[in-house]
Amino acid sequence: MSESGVVLNNPEQIGAREQDLILSVQRGQHELFYELVRPYERRVYAAALAILRNEQDAEDTAQEAMLKAFANIRQFRAAARFSTWLIQITVNEALMRRRRGRTVVMEGIDERREDDSKYAPRDFADWREIPSEALERKEVRQKLAGALASLDRKYREVFVLRDMEQLNIQETADALGISVASVKTRLLRARLMLRDLLAAGWEQGWFSRLPFEKGSKPW
Amino acid sequence: MVNREAVNCELVWHEISNYLEGEVEPALRSAMDEHFRTCKRCLSVLEGTRNVIHLYGDERMMEVPAGFGRRLERRLAQSARVGGSRWSTWSAWLVPVAALALFAGGLRVANSLTVARQLKSEHAQAGHGIPPDMLVIVTADAKVFHVAGCGVIHNKTTERTLTAREAMQQGYVPCLRCMRQYLHTASVGPIALESEADVDLDADEANVPGSGR
Numbered sequence: 001m002s003e004s005g006v007v008l009n010n011p012e013q014i015g016a017r018e019q020d021l022i023l024s025v026q027r028g029q030h031e032l033f034y035e036l037v038r039p040y041e042r043r044v045y046a047a048a049l050a051i052l053r054n055e056q057d058a059e060d061t062a063q064e065a066m067l068k069a070f071a072n073i074r075q076f077r078a079a080a081r082f083s084t085w086l087i088q089i090t091v092n093e094a095l096m097r098r099r100r101g102r103t104v105v106m107e108g109i110d111e112r113r114e115d116d117s118k119y120a121p122r123d124f125a126d127w128r129e130i131p132s133e134a135l136e137r138k139e140v141r142q143k144l145a146g147a148l149a150s151l152d153r154k155y156r157e158v159f160v161l162r163d164m165e166q167l168n169i170q171e172t173a174d175a176l177g178i179s180v181a182s183v184k185t186r187l188l189r190a191r192l193m194l195r196d197l198l199a200a201g202w203e204q205g206w207f208s209r210l211p212f213e214k215g216s217k218p219w
Numbered sequence: 220m221v222n223r224e225a226v227n228c229e230l231v232w233h234e235i236s237n238y239l240e241g242e243v244e245p246a247l248r249s250a251m252d253e254h255f256r257t258c259k260r261c262l263s264v265l266e267g268t269r270n271v272i273h274l275y276g277d278e279r280m281m282e283v284p285a286g287f288g289r290r291l292e293r294r295l296a297q298s299a300r301v302g303g304s305r306w307s308t309w310s311a312w313l314v315p316v317a318a319l320a321l322f323a324g325g326l327r328v329a330n331s332l333t334v335a336r337q338l339k340s341e342h343a344q345a346g347h348g349i350p351p352d353m354l355v356i357v358t359a360d361a362k363v364f365h366v367a368g369c370g371v372i373h374n375k376t377t378e379r380t381l382t383a384r385e386a387m388q389q390g391y392v393p394c395l396r397c398m399r400q401y402l403h404t405a406s407v408g409p410i411a412l413e414s415e416a417d418v419d420l421d422a423d424e425a426n427v428p429g430s431g432r
Binding site for chain 1: 229232233235236237239240260263264266267268270271272273274275276277278279280281282283284287288290291292294295296298299350352353354366367368375376378379380381
């Protein structure tokens with residue numbers, strides 16, 4: 001929703017509106033900042049949560065990140081995507097909070113080391129694709145969120161930034177301060193592990209009440 | 220050229236993420252496509268992985284706690300009220316600061332409140348007019364702070380983000396390459412600046428104008 005109350009559907013219109021908002025805030029219309037960042041509040045919170053795994057810390061961090069973005073809006077240059085800039089600030093803020101030790105996550109040797117060992121995805125005789133309509137159901141979203149939360153942090157962070165926040169591989173590497181090769185290795189592992197966790201969920205009846213068309217593809 | 224017979228399940232699993240990113244060579248892609256036609260297990264892995272990406276990429280997976288937006292809006296509004304007055308008087312506060320600095324014996328204006336007593340590099344400049352809330356990057360064992368994305372950040376795995384004010388208070392000095400606009404580079408000849416861009420600067424020398432690099 002734009003300031004005038006008109007719903008903008010065209011990506012070009014949305015982009016132009018965003019540029020207008022950025023310029024207005026940079027020129028001193030600070031009250032427009034929330035309108036500028038509102039479309040990204042879910043993404044900012046999700047990025048913080050992926051790193052901190054604590055809802056209160058994630059919310060505090062999301063707010064701090066928004067405030068830093070506000071304080072630094074004059075440094076933002078149109079060459080970058082605003083959403084990427086915002087997520088990078090959030091990731092920095094969350095990593096800094098974790099380092100400060102308020103959210104201490106014990107990290108084993110295996111967690112730090114890049115795991116190049118081969119991962120064999122499980123062979124499931126009967127698993128079917130989960131349709132996106134299933135996301136309307138809260139328990140399905142909770143199961144998926146639980147599967148994601150169960151991943152080691154190095155896999156979870158890369159997966160969230162690439163596949164949920166839609167940063168590209170290089171941006172993900174930059175945000176986390178790791179190499180592109182590490183991003184690719186961790187992304188592969190994260191995706192395969194989530195596929196296995198969701199497939200196992202079928203066996204445990206997570207999605208048993210989902211409606212499927214007859215003849216849908218068996219896995 | 221990819222040997223199609225060499226494309227076994229293990230290779231497919233190893234490359235499946237790159238395949239979905241569109242980052243495998245055409246020959247390998249074609250060999251993998253053929254493998255998927257005949258290997259039910261790998262097809263299942265492909266479809267499952269694609270399903271994972273599709274589901275988690277859906278915005279409905281990003282839930283925020285109840286009242287999140289309201290609380291954020293309130294905090295931003297508070298900050299805008301406080302920050303608004305700070306911004307609107309940005310140029311105005313320079314006046315008393317300048318007066319204070321002059322009174323104190325000709326200290327440099329922009330850094331009079333923020334620079335540490337002891338810089339980490341004795342050869343470096345402190346920088347001028349650096350916005351104190353600007354986010355900058357520092358790394359372990361380095362003496363220089365950078366803006367994100369600077370090409371001469373060393374030891375990236377130890378990166379920390381802090382405000383310019385904090386960095387300066389801790390004695391870090393601005394990078395000559397990415398913070399040039401805040402340094403007295405007028406005295407640095409164009410040749411020095413040009414050649415500097417071609418080398419990976421040692422962190423300690425990164426903001427020493429005219430250091431001959």
